[in-house]
Amino acid sequence: MVSVSDAEAIILNLVQPLNSQRDTEIVDLLAADHRILATPVTSPLDFPHWDNSAMDGYAVRYKDVQDSNAEQPAILEIVEEIPAGYQPKSTIQPGQAARIFTGAVMPTGADTVIMQERTRQEANHVLILAAPTKSQEFVRQKASFYQADTQLLPAGIQLKAQEIAVLAAAQCPRLNVYRRPRVAIFSTGDELVTLEKPLQPGQIVDSNQYALATLVRESGAEPLLLGIVKDDPVALQETMNYAINNADIVISSGGVSVGDYDYVDQILESLKAKIHIRTVEMRPGKPLTVATFPPQIVGVQSFTPVQQPTLYFGLPGNPAAVLVTFWRFVQPAIRKLSGLAEGWEPAFLKVRSHDELRSDGKRETYIWGRLHLVDGVYEFHKAGGSHSSGNLINLAQTNALAVLPIGTTLISPQQEVQVLQVSNS
Amino acid sequence: MVSVSDAEAIILNLVQPLNSQRDTEIVDLLAADHRILATPVTSPLDFPHWDNSAMDGYAVRYKDVQDSNAEQPAILEIVEEIPAGYQPKSTIQPGQAARIFTGAVMPTGADTVIMQERTRQEANHVLILAAPTKSQEFVRQKASFYQADTQLLPAGIQLKAQEIAVLAAAQCPRLNVYRRPRVAIFSTGDELVTLEKPLQPGQIVDSNQYALATLVRESGAEPLLLGIVKDDPVALQETMNYAINNADIVISSGGVSVGDYDYVDQILESLKAKIHIRTVEMRPGKPLTVATFPPQIVGVQSFTPVQQPTLYFGLPGNPAAVLVTFWRFVQPAIRKLSGLAEGWEPAFLKVRSHDELRSDGKRETYIWGRLHLVDGVYEFHKAGGSHSSGNLINLAQTNALAVLPIGTTLISPQQEVQVLQVSNS
Ligand code: NWS
Ligand code: NWS
Numbered sequence: 141m142v143s144v145s146d147a148e149a150i151i152l153n154l155v156q157p158l159n160s161q162r163d164t165e166i167v168d169l170l171a172a173d174h175r176i177l178a179t180p181v182t183s184p185l186d187f188p189h190w191d192n193s194a195m196d197g198y199a200v201r202y203k204d205v206q207d208s209n210a211e212q213p214a215i216l217e218i219v220e221e222i223p224a225g226y227q228p229k230s231t232i233q234p235g236q237a238a239r240i241f242t243g244a245v246m247p248t249g250a251d252t253v254i255m256q257e258r259t260r261q262e263a264n265h266v267l268i269l270a271a272p273t274k275s276q277e278f279v280r281q282k283a284s285f286y287q288a289d290t291q292l293l294p295a296g297i298q299l300k301a302q303e304i305a306v307l308a309a310a311q312c313p314r315l316n317v318y319r320r321p322r323v324a325i326f327s328t329g330d331e332l333v334t335l336e337k338p339l340q341p342g343q344i345v346d347s348n349q350y351a352l353a354t355l356v357r358e359s360g361a362e363p364l365l366l367g368i369v370k371d372d373p374v375a376l377q378e379t380m381n382y383a384i385n386n387a388d389i390v391i392s393s394g395g396v397s398v399g400d401y402d403y404v405d406q407i408l409e410s411l412k413a414k415i416h417i418r419t420v421e422m423r424p425g426k427p428l429t430v431a432t433f434p435p436q437i438v439g440v441q442s443f444t445p446v447q448q449p450t451l452y453f454g455l456p457g458n459p460a461a462v463l464v465t466f467w468r469f470v471q472p473a474i475r476k477l478s479g480l481a482e483g484w485e486p487a488f489l490k491v492r493s494h495d496e497l498r499s500d501g502k503r504e505t506y507i508w509g510r511l512h513l514v515d516g517v518y519e520f521h522k523a524g525g526s527h528s529s530g531n532l533i534n535l536a537q538t539n540a541l542a543v544l545p546i547g548t549t550l551i552s553p554q555q556e557v558q559v560l561q562v563s564n565s
Numbered sequence: 566m567v568s569v570s571d572a573e574a575i576i577l578n579l580v581q582p583l584n585s586q587r588d589t590e591i592v593d594l595l596a597a598d599h600r601i602l603a604t605p606v607t608s609p610l611d612f613p614h615w616d617n618s619a620m621d622g623y624a625v626r627y628k629d630v631q632d633s634n635a636e637q638p639a640i641l642e643i644v645e646e647i648p649a650g651y652q653p654k655s656t657i658q659p660g661q662a663a664r665i666f667t668g669a670v671m672p673t674g675a676d677t678v679i680m681q682e683r684t685r686q687e688a689n690h691v692l693i694l695a696a697p698t699k700s701q702e703f704v705r706q707k708a709s710f711y712q713a714d715t716q717l718l719p720a721g722i723q724l725k726a727q728e729i730a731v732l733a734a735a736q737c738p739r740l741n742v743y744r745r746p747r748v749a750i751f752s753t754g755d756e757l758v759t760l761e762k763p764l765q766p767g768q769i770v771d772s773n774q775y776a777l778a779t780l781v782r783e784s785g786a787e788p789l790l791l792g793i794v795k796d797d798p799v800a801l802q803e804t805m806n807y808a809i810n811n812a813d814i815v816i817s818s819g820g821v822s823v824g825d826y827d828y829v830d831q832i833l834e835s836l837k838a839k840i841h842i843r844t845v846e847m848r849p850g851k852p853l854t855v856a857t858f859p860p861q862i863v864g865v866q867s868f869t870p871v872q873q874p875t876l877y878f879g880l881p882g883n884p885a886a887v888l889v890t891f892w893r894f895v896q897p898a899i900r901k902l903s904g905l906a907e908g909w910e911p912a913f914l915k916v917r918s919h920d921e922l923r924s925d926g927k928r929e930t931y932i933w934g935r936l937h938l939v940d941g942v943y944e945f946h947k948a949g950g951s952h953s954s955g956n957l958i959n960l961a962q963t964n965a966l967a968v969l970p971i972g973t974t975l976i977s978p979q980q981e982v983q984v985l986q987v988s989n990s
């Protein structure tokens with residue numbers, strides 16, 4: 141039995157991130173959402189590219205207008221109109237101005253923009269009704285946001301709308317991102333069936349496969365669904381063999397407890413896996429097997445030329461235990477593997493509990509529920525119904541897990557508790 | 566000029582959620598991640614389906630073992646072995662037990678399970694070394710989690726792994742979900758180009774289109790990219806016409822300010838749109854046009870048989886203004902439209918600011934940066950670099966916006982500030 145924090149450390153130490161040379165692929169910018177950048181991006185350009193106007197108005201020489209006001213307005217000759225997107229032709233001389241629009245390039249000679257609300261145009265002259273507060277007002281200087289050759293984005297970040305916009309501005313139609321980790325998934329148990337109706341006596345639906353497929357995809361990896369494997373050592377060994385040669389991570393559920401038909405550990409040993417963890421001091425999730433296979437231990441062709449050790453998670457079969465152990469251990473492992481430079485560790489918030497929370501204090505206890513925002517502050521609400529690890533139904537709409545450490549038997553309403561946020565809706 | 570909170574109320578009042586009869590589609594369970602359920606799901610089955618064992622051990626009659634202990638163990642005859650997945654054949658009589666495994670159906674006659682660690686098996690008998698703490702111990706009673714015909718999931722929730730697992734358990738291979746809202750996007754401006762290199766003098770990349778396409782997709786809707794429209798009333802009117810007849814929401818960027826080439830409002834009026842908002846007391850994002858078109862105002866065939874009024878957002882062109890106004894107004898509108906029953910309002914957290922934040926106090930000011938978890942508590946860190954609304958570069962890696970209300974000119978370090986969380990990474 142290892143503690144939860146030791147288990148976390150063991151697991152995350154076993155994970156080697158994807159290789160930034162080998163484990164990458166090129167994607168189109170518009171398909172890059174949520175992908176993880178494998179190469180830093182440097183700007184080929186200054187931002188802004190040119191001195192340009194931040195307002196619709198008039199480009200002027202500061203000296204000509206610094207004392208201007210509504211009573212004694214400077215009167216300037218308009219020598220050009222510069223819409224956005226065009227190159228100015230004139231050089232502004234003393235006593236001159238150019239009509240200019242937001243985003244348009246500043247003409248040489250001018251150094252300041254007067255917004256049009258502070259002017260009056262009369263034929264081809266403009267009256268400046270208020271002096272600018274300073275020279276350069278409403279001019280966005282070339283390179284004032286970023287200079288060419290500055291790094292815009294580091295490697296290892298996950299791309300979202302704002303990064304994709306930056307990459308567009310930097311003229312990157314295609315990007316080098318980490319490939320998605322491949323995660324093989326199978327369920328074990330003679331009682332399991334897919335979605336058949338009606339269920340024969342003793343049968344249940346293999347809901348774990350659906351949960352894990354979705355969790356893996358939500359974590360940014362590609363699930364490889366290997367289906368249901370009977371409680372039969374030969375079938376199990378065959379599936380495991382295939383899985384470890386075709387995935388970065390393998391996840392099975394069921395078959396890790398003490399029953400006569402719990403073959404997972406036995407077959408891992410026969411395949412010469414190194415077993416790092418067998419049980420963890422947590423509830424749910426006590427029987428949790430974590431193992432590694434050295435690269436290419438068995439015959440089948442591996443899916444990448446140079447394979448990393450495959451990480452194996454034998455999750456307990458109970459549906460709540462699958463979700464909790466995935467969120468607590470597997471998701472951080474996938475995220476570290478996927479090339480994320482930071483933010484893959486599970487993040488715990490300290491919040492107020494709305495409800496009483498109980499544990500026997502003997503194992504670290506995970507209680508599912510929801511975070512609600514109350515006046516800008518998160519509050520944890522325990523899910524109603526049975527918190528048996530065999531339950532699944534009341535895990536619907538869970539967005540957080542409250543964590544009661546060993547020795548804590550009670551959290552009273554309004555007391556503070558640590559929670560792991562597992563979803564943002 | 567309307568206040569930000571008035572603008573929010575006006576916009577969200579204009580949004581009619583998709584219709585739960587008409588605006589739905591059927592998807593496979595494994596493709597349902599992030600979709601929004603349109604019909605409540607009721608369980609056809611009790612959960613658990615049968616009384617079953619929560620442990621590997623022995624199914625017994627409580628009366629036979631209630632006084633058992635290691636010194637004077639009850640000795641029971643094993644009449645059957647019941648693996649998970651099979652229907653028991655025997656009825657347990659006084660003095661008898663069945664070998665049973667986790668998840669296996671309880672045999673009639675037995676009411677309690679003794680975990681195997683508390684037993685010793687000798688040939689076809691089992692010795693019970695410790696009495697159960699109560700009758701029914703380690704038995705999961707039929708229907709104890711949920712009864713058949715109970716509602717498992719309400720309509721209007723977004724499906725994630727845990728709901729998909731519940732739906733699998735309830736044997737739902739296909740689901741009725743809301744169709745994705747369709748959002749047309751275009752950019753206006755003669756200065757805009759796609760990703761061409763090199764840029765001609767005065768040109769800039771249309772980064773807003775990339776930002777908006779990704780934001781729309783992240784919000785669960787389907788972007789319809791209509792490209793760049795020149796500052797030309799005819800082209801603009803044509804695109805707008807097409808957009809409002811082919812989308813639930815239309816978003817343009819640029820062309821809403823006071824410049825001579827800012828045609829958006831003028832064309833909205835010519836198309837008989839109702840303009841609800843023209844400017845909002847915020848920074849960035851002041852020039853923000855919000856309008857509605859009655860259903861099918863113009864000729865083209867509409868994409869749904871009965872069309873709702875189309876909602877039009879004319880966002881300002883400045884890149885930071887596009888992101889901020891999207892997060893503040895457009896995303897909640899899309900989420901409300903999409904059928905979400907709750908949680909579509911923007912959620913503000915009260916957190917400590919790590920940095921000094923400043924505003925002129927005249928408009929509600931949005932400052933971009935990151936929330937960091939420090940000892941379980943969120944802290945806001947302002948992005949470095951220019952907070953000009955023409956900047957985009959330092960919006961990369963933003964996950965939150967700090968909000969300074971009108972009248973607040975300074976938030977000192979360690980002072981509390983309201984933030985809008987815009988991303989969970
Ligand atoms: N004597 C003894 N007995 C023990 C323990 C012990 O200490 N001593 N520990 C406990 C704990 S303690 Mo816990 O995490 O702290 O709650 S799990 C746990 C459990 C782990 O057993 P395992 O061998 O992994 O799983 P099995 O295959 O038995 O299934 C387990 C359950 O889950 C269901 N199930 C399986 N697969 C699927 C699927 N794909 N979809 C949907 N449901 C599925 C399956 O029907 C069954 O009801 O054994 C218990 N028994
Ligand atoms: N006299 C006067 N002048 C004013 C204001 C005023 O009060 N009085 N208000 C301000 C404010 S104040 Mo602010 O939100 O509080 O910061 S926006 C705002 C602005 C809105 O003007 P608009 O007409 O919407 O946009 P335009 O087309 O002019 O572009 C704006 C900028 O964005 C760039 N841009 C456009 N499209 C894209 C794209 N697709 N991708 C990348 N960049 C793009 C484009 O190059 C240009 O630099 O006008 C200002 N001018």
